[in-house]
Amino acid sequence: MKVILIGFGIIGKGVINVIRKKREYLKNKYGMDLKVVAICDRSGAAIDDNGLDLELALKVKEETGKISKYPEKGTSMPIVEVVKSIEADAIIEATPTNIESGEPAKTYIIEGFKSGKHVITANKGPLALYFNELLSYAKKHNRIFRYEASVGGAMPIINLAKETLAGNEIIKIKGILNGTTNYILTKMEREKLDFDTVLKEAQELGIAETNPHQDISGLDTAAKIVILANSIMNMEVTIKDVNIEGITKITPEALSMANKGGYTIKLIGEVSENKLEVGPKLIPLDDPLNVKGSLNVAMLNTDLAKEVIVVGRGAGDVETSSAILSDIINIYLKNK
Amino acid sequence: MIILDLELKDTPGELIKALTPISKMGINIHSVIHLREKKVDGRIPVRLVVGDLEDKILNEMINKLEKLDVTITKVNTSIRKRDIDLVVIGHVVDTDIRDTIDRLNKYGLVIDLDLSMPDPFKESSARMKIIVDSEKLNDLYNELDKLSKEKNLLFIKSF
The missing domain is CATH 3.30.70.260 (ACT domain)
Incomplete structure (x- = not known):
């Protein structure tokens, strides 16, 4: 199987590391010879139809910051041209999320389908804004579209709902879908520290981004809720339809108050037929949704299996790459 | 039975x-x-x-x-009846807590109230338990939304 990787940042490098680590495993278990025939970043691309030397690609990126500096095979060819002209079975789209326009990821995904490639993405932006449009391209070109890594990182939720729980009607999904806010609220609760202090510490530790707006305002969770609503519950909604409240007003006193009543406070995203909401909620201390640190958790209410709960790591390069790898394997097995 | x-x-x-x-x-x-x-x-x-x-x-x-x-x-x-637990964040006392409770009591009954004011000039927090008839639940939620906008209070609800 030949793949093109678009985006060589934290997630892209994580994907390459996971492929390196699992190469023999994939051969032995699935008979799959996985070749990365192109890696793209802002500088251009490295292209080799026989498969790139992944260790060398990582070294070049580490030393120069530019994949186009890859010896002999490096090029300044624009990403869209790589997607259109290089022969491959699938593209792995791992560029940074743009929640306002979904670009440039949206273009790469569409061009991928148009050029006959399956698409795997970890990118919330285009999914939250243009899910049905992207899906229509996949259908039109008879290609597979997989996006497990876009919600909950390593925590399996989309494929769990669509495949493992096939036959069940999903009535409601609620959960913690943002690890940064969970880390902040957990730390505030345990150490009685105020929001700004914990946010600063989380930024220093690399848990929160330098610009944490999308996380703490609830926008990131809202994007994920929209993806779940559209992909699992067949709704046609966008991020504008979500009622959003973030966690910036939460105080340590409020957390203590909640604790006295047998609750904690968590930023919960919820989707059901009548509700599309993100906001802080009181969660009973003994509830399965009360997971600590930067963990993610989701509860799916179904008609047959009733409540199903998944917990997992919602971020991290290797963790997110594990979801991407599961999508690669799924596509390979479906086309074997 | x-x-x-x-x-x-x-x-x-x-x-x-x-x-x-x-x-x-x-x-x-x-x-x-x-x-x-x-x-x-x-x-x-x-x-x-x-x-x-x-x-x-x-x-x-x-x-x-x-x-x-x-x-x-x-x-x-x-x-028949639902228990709603709330944590309220904002200027809970300065925005007339008596009025807040009276307006909630139109749809339910506030049976428990706990207040924390760490600093008289900063926002305070309160915890409330409200018992409400099931058919009045949406009315209560609408009143909470109104109060939230009018008094800039954040109501954190239990499910």
Whole structure:
């Protein structure tokens, strides 16, 4: 199987590391010879139809910051041209999320389908804004579209709902879908520290981004809720339809108050037929949704299996790459 | 059989207080189950199973229990009352807490209030428990939304 990787940042490098680590495993278990025939970043691309030397690609990126500096095979060819002209079975789209326009990821995904490639993405932006449009391209070109890594990182939720729980009607999904806010609220609760202090510490530790707006305002969770609503519950909604409240007003006193009543406070995203909401909620201390640190958790209410709960790591390069790898394997097995 | 879910204060004598009028009405009590593991905020859910009753007698029994301040949350599968726990963040006192409670009491009953004011010039926090008839739940939520906008208060609700 030949793949093109678009985006060589934290997630892209994580994907390459996971492929390196699992190469023999994939051969032995699935008979799959996985070749990365192109890696793209802002500088251009490295292209080799026989498969790139992944260790060398990582070294070049580490030393120069530019994949186009890859010896002999490096090029300044624009990403869209790589997607259109290089022969491959699938593209792995791992560029940074743009929640306002979904670009440039949206273009790469569409061009991928148009050029006959399956698409795997970890990118919330285009999914939250243009899910049905992207899906229509996949259908039109008879290609597979997989996006497990876009919600909950390593925590399996989309494929769990669509495949493992096939036959069940999903009535409601609620959960913690943002690890940064969970880390902040957990730390505030345990150490009685105020929001700004914990946010600063989380930024220093690399848990929160330098610009944490999308996380703490609830926008990131809202994007994920929209993806779940559209992909699992067949709704046609966008991020504008979500009622959003973030966690910036939460105080340590409020957390203590909640604790006295047998609750904690968590930023919960919820989707059901009548509700599309993100906001802080009181969660009973003994509830399965009360997971600590930067963990993610989701509860799916179904008609047959009733409540199903998944917990997992919602971020991290290797963790997110594990979801991407599961999508690669799924596509390979479906086309074997 | 009729299944009633009650909520009792976790103090001695509360269960006897609830069972006495039922017994005096000659109603057959099949079982009483304390759901201690589900205790929230000092109140213990109790499940009561009684023999079949005519609607008139059932309503009479419910009225008697409610007069004794016993909360009946569910009769068979029909949810009658809901407990809503809230944490409120903002200038809870300065925005006239009496008015906030009065407006919530139009749709439910605020039965518990706890206030934390770490600094008189900073935002405070309050914890409330409200008992509300199921059919008035949406009205209560609408009032919370109005109060939130008018008084810049954040109401964090339980599910």
